Amino acid sequence: MIxxxxxxxxxxxxxxxSGLTVVSYAHALEKGKxxxxxxxxxxxxxxYYTFSYTSGTTGMPKGVMLTHRNFVCNIGGxxxxxxxxxxxxxxxxxxxxxxxHVFERVFLLLSMGYKLQYGFFQxxxxxxxxxxxxxxxxxxxxxxxxxxxxxxxxxxxxxxxTGMKRTLVDWGVEKKLxxxxxxx
Numbered sequence: 001m002i003x004x005x006x007x008x009x010x011x012x013x014x015x016x017x018s019g020l021t022v023v024s025y026a027h028a029l030e031k032g033k034x035x036x037x038x039x040x041x042x043x044x045x046x047x048y049y050t051f052s053y054t055s056g057t058t059g060m061p062k063g064v065m066l067t068h069r070n071f072v073c074n075i076g077g078x079x080x081x082x083x084x085x086x087x088x089x090x091x092x093x094x095x096x097x098x099x100x101h102v103f104e105r106v107f108l109l110l111s112m113g114y115k116l117q118y119g120f121f122q123x124x125x126x127x128x129x130x131x132x133x134x135x136x137x138x139x140x141x142x143x144x145x146x147x148x149x150x151x152x153x154x155x156x157x158x159x160x161x162t163g164m165k166r167t168l169v170d171w172g173v174e175k176k177l178x179x180x181x182x183x184x
Contacts (some may be wrong), residue, residue, distance in 0.1 A: 002028050052102045065084035066102065074106045075113050087114045087139070094137035096121040096128060107141045 001015065015022040018107040023031075041047070048183045049071050051063040073148055078087075093111045097104035111118040116139070128146070158169055 007065070043068060045072070050102075050105070071106060071109060075110050078110055078114075086114060088114045089117075091116045091138045092135055093118040093139045093141075094121060094131060094135050095119070096125070096131070097141065097143070103141065 001020050001024060002025055004025045007015075007022070012022060046067050046069060048065050049068045051068050052066055054061055059121055091114075093107065093116050094106060095104060099105060108118065110116075113169075119131075119135040119137075121128055125146075132140075148166045157164075
């Protein structure tokens, strides 16, 4: 484990007692210089980028070997949609899907490629609303289950409205939906 700030001797002892090897960042840099220049294999489009393991819902778990070409094609495909929506450097992406999920990894690479800002949720799905309030994302890739939860929560709030407030909300939703249908 590499640490950046100074650690107390008690923390170092605790780490050692737990079986962890702990080194300072400066020490890690020095060790890296001692290794010297490494010769790595050339990366080609067919070089494996990652292995994605399935949960085995259709039998034995298996690993899918994904190449650099696989990821570049997915990210490059986003350029096709640039006329439909525009990604800007001031956009913010929130990462909350597991990083083992290929869909999430593609979006992180996409964020880097488009120079988007991105942040990670704190790890507790029950606190995702707090994370959204802090990060204020303009882009979020998710799964239908979470969107359904948002929809249900919004519908419950709308159903509580009465009188003029309800009339205004109904009018606004109707206008937005008619605009979306016009674009389709």
